[in-house]
Amino acid sequence: MRNFVREKKIYCGENYMEVDLYSLSEYQLEKKKGKRSKKKYVSLPKQEKMNDKNARRRFIQLAETNFGQDDIFLSLTYKDIYLPKSYDDAQREIRNYLRRLKDRMKSQGVEEELRYIVVTSMREPRGDDKGVRYHHHLLLSCGLDRDMIEDCWRRPRRKGQKKGDLIGYADSKRIQEDINAGILGLANYLAKHTSYKRKWSCSKNLERPFERTNDHKYSRKRLIQYALNPYDIERWEKIYPGWTVADKDFGIEAKYNDFTGWAVYLKLRRKIKNKLLE
Template sequence: MRSFIREKKIYCGDRYREVDIFSYTDTQKLSSGRGKRSKKVRESEPKQKNLNDKNARRYFIQTANLNFGSDPEALHVTATYSAKYLPDTVEEAEREITNYLRRVQYRRQKDGLPPLKYMLVTAYTTKRNSEKPVRIHHHIIMSGGLERDVVEELWRKRKRKGQKKGDRIGFCNADRLQSDENGIAALCNYLVKQSGGKKRWTSSHNLERPYSRTNDGKYNHRQIEKWARERPGREFWEKKYPGWTPTDEDYGIQYEYNDFTGWSIYLKLRKKE
């Protein structure tokens, strides 16, 4: 079966993109129905939004960079539970955080702000020989506009009769997204690589989605094998993709070998200033 090298560019906004360079067969090409160079197509959203899954992690990072990487007012919110209100199940926790996001959206609407955009990660661990979740907490990347104090204050139960405010559900902290030269890659990697535990994510329906374009004639097997042996650095890839540079020497340039398909190269690029 004849194979060739496909380059796939994944567009994630003005400051961040990824490039996959991998082996592709004639059969795959025919089934995809694409020519030598394709038009932009929307990336498929993973069915399992579990950040312990490689494809879900990758899509999460791409989507977060696209929607929040260039937003100077975007927030990273961490919400935990006090012992009194600790949920018994992950589903109960997700209902609680969903109600919180509705309160945030209501406040934004009241203040005349655009609809809320968010990506929510629910993280937890389980005890040995038990499915009962422990240490449940949430991380939310959300669009800015509200004051951080307001966002934190909304992490409360509905007030009961005689109360001026509802009980605090737990600790809540809202910080500006700390973007650096690589956008919000550091935060994304933290969220998907927290030690141990399980992580599920959801998002609002109004997010932009990453797009991709393929090119089947740019590289060949001999080039890919040569680069896999020599491991060229940043300057080499800057010449291949003018105006862009790998996010760093380790995370931004990855070489992988498969007995069936051979070598593949995965690049994570940021816009050069």
């Protein structure tokens, strides 16, 4: 039975793409050799624990598809007095926060929809801690300035108060894209950081990444050649014009399996044109 090399491109928005190159048998092929597949949307991982490598990868793809330059990365913590007693309490608190954001957007005349991914982190008690410590990280697009976003991390106002009590620390920053950091660096941090247990959820209006496959571009001989010398960035830039490796340390991976042979995985980012040279 003959083997083929499949190229699978996973498109995540306009500026980020992942490429998988791997062998599979004629029996495994869904389409006849030489045919290019139709667009197929990537299924999302369950919005729970990110303890599976494929689930973490899907999380990164979703983040790359929907967030980027000038969107917001927000971290929210709790004062001891307001520390949630359970995960459900923490989720209730973050839902209330998102509702306050929507109210602030409406009062400010913001017409765009709120888009977000929220990761809730849980650290087991240690030292003088009396319970699980919770905090939240959000990738956010809402049309509000950072001061307004941070100011919504408050409890409802009580009688005689101009503003409700701050729940904890709120720290936001604008996402700045470059080759080695930006949204990919943040998504990798959220997906891989292991000192906390993490669960995540997202707004329903996010765009999903999609994939296409091609079964005639690479030969097995060429795949082996590339897998044995995978870190030739100039070569990948020639094969995929207009793209470069997104992460110099973790953007290229070559693996060997006794059953399927070699496979290569690439994380690519679209090259940014220098406007001064145009």
